[in-house]
């Protein structure tokens with residue numbers, strides 16, 4: 300299996316401070332990674348490197364076998380799908396849902412626009428259907444709920460048939476039902492052998508979709524642990540990552556974590 304992402308000794312330094320600190324990390328084709336860590340740990344910075352929108356201060360980053368700095372990123376970018384709150388905010392509220400997804404393809408195939416029109420539309424409709432949004436194709440993006448918008452953005456990210464899919468906190472801001480619905484759909488995507496390699500950033504182990512294979516834990520820009528979820532995600536590592544005692548459990552293919560109860564205060568006499 301070839302690597303879709305390879306970071307070797309990568310640091311990103313701003314104002315003399317490392318946001319990502321000597322990170323070495325490989326994602327092989329077909330793997331589904333979750334990246335967890337507390338606020339400000341450097342998760343989004345890692346995704347920015349993987350999406351070619353950020354270059355490292357030192358070390359090397361190779362995306363889909365191409366080393367950043369030696370390749371035209373505009374050729375590489377359509378091969379990487381990305382969904383994040385920042386990107387969702389940039390999508391026009393008045394645009395039809397179907398067009399929000401379709402326009403992702405036009406960026407790539409504008410030259411063949413007429414020839415691919417019908418095929419593109421079919422693909423956009425199929426992806427929206429896969430994300431449970433078939434009935435919303437004619438709605439305007441601005442009228443959708445937060446959860447519906449996230450699902451449309453994932454369909455849009457898949458439109459270019461990327462080899463690597465990056466999801467930055469896709470469940471943030473969703474209620475319990477919305478989160479569970481999204482986790483189920485991402486689980487179905489993870490199980491699809493034709494789906495791209497994936498990296499999903501989250502703060503919560505509850506958001507790990509079934510079928511995800513690997514986890515990277517990051518704290519203060521440094522990797523604390525990385526590897527297959529079953530071997531790497533445990534109370535010890537997660538407590539270290541978030542800086543407080545946590546108990547991690549797995550049930551029905553899903554993960555959960557909770558803090559240890561506070562020690563009882565001694566009774567007053």
Ligand SMILES: Nc1ncnc2c1ncn2[C@@H]1O[C@H](COP(=O)(O)OP(=O)(O)OP(=O)(O)O)[C@@H](O)[C@H]1O
Nearest residue numbers: 313314318336337338339340341342343344345502
């Ligand atoms: N351009 C910048 N200049 C200086 N500091 C930055 C810059 N961009 C990000 N940071 C800082 O880098 C650190 C890592 O940020 P990053 O967004 O990667 O963390 P994160 O793990 O995604 O956090 P969160 O979970 O809160 O989204 C943070 O402390 C942030 O304030």
